Amino acid sequence: MAEDSGHHPGVGDDELVRLCRDTAAALSEAVVRTEALAEFLPATKRLVIFRGPATMRPLGEVWRLGVLLLATDASLWAAGSATRSRERGREGYQSQSLEHRRDIAAAALRGGYSEGTVVNYDATPLPLDTGAIQALGGDSPLGFSDGRVRVRWRAGAQITGAVTLEQYLHERSELLIHPPLAAT
Template sequence: MDGRPAIAEAQEAVDAAVAELTASGARAEVLAEWRTGRRIGPLRRPDAVAAVGRVWRLGALLLAPDGTLRRTGEVIQAQPLRFDNHQSNRAAVRRELRVAIEKAGIPAGETVNIDAPPVALADVLEVSWNGSGEPGTLVPLPVYLRERVELLAHPPGGA
């Protein structure tokens, strides 16, 4: 079976989504990468977060203004650091991320998407609403994008 018509339809949906989100001034979030520190002789540069652009979060997918789709990676909100004792391992990891985000100069209150891997359009012709990928949860990408873009571009009152 030839997937070219489905890919063309999906590309049209992505292009329409970018146009609608841009025109509506929808809220975009920071896209960042985790960069592992490297050794330079006896010294080691610390791990760091680097902002690489902005994206719109559409549930399971992120959409960049250039039409690139990414899977949602680690999502964390930049906020001032607190010094909590007796943290779980997960809280300690998130604190390390917040320290790196603060050092990157990302302002408090920004939502940061870290290490969101790009995805080929042909790999997301169907998207699972709940992330399980089980039959019955998959919808065509154009349908998924229309609903998610509508929610982001024109949020319901009180949202």
């Protein structure tokens, strides 16, 4: 079944904004710990030879809700990558991927985050209006089917039959507010 292409009554943009605001308020009231959200700024050339090191520009604070990040201002983001800020350390002869991860962690530290802070980066802002959500592709965690905004568990998954955004935010926020006993 193809994704819906028309606007549906009852699925208002105001409802989506309210849903995100209410979820953010519940997480805030429960004093659930947030994580940082930042934009990764790659190294830049300066004076033709010298390079300015990579850094991160703070964008705000978020709660990680699986494939989604909910910001304290109630904006919604598709989760990208995450790191813990830390010193780069000496360059070793490790794999390129390990060296890259160390560079990213050091960029977070240079961005002003204290050591050990979880920093989400490469996240994509998501619209909170049904028209824009309907236009999103299959690589987005949000989609529209059966008159409802729904959440894909992974990029490319079918949106038909996926959990609604309302159910998803409720279930994920409840796990943070009331974690299972083994997780505490």
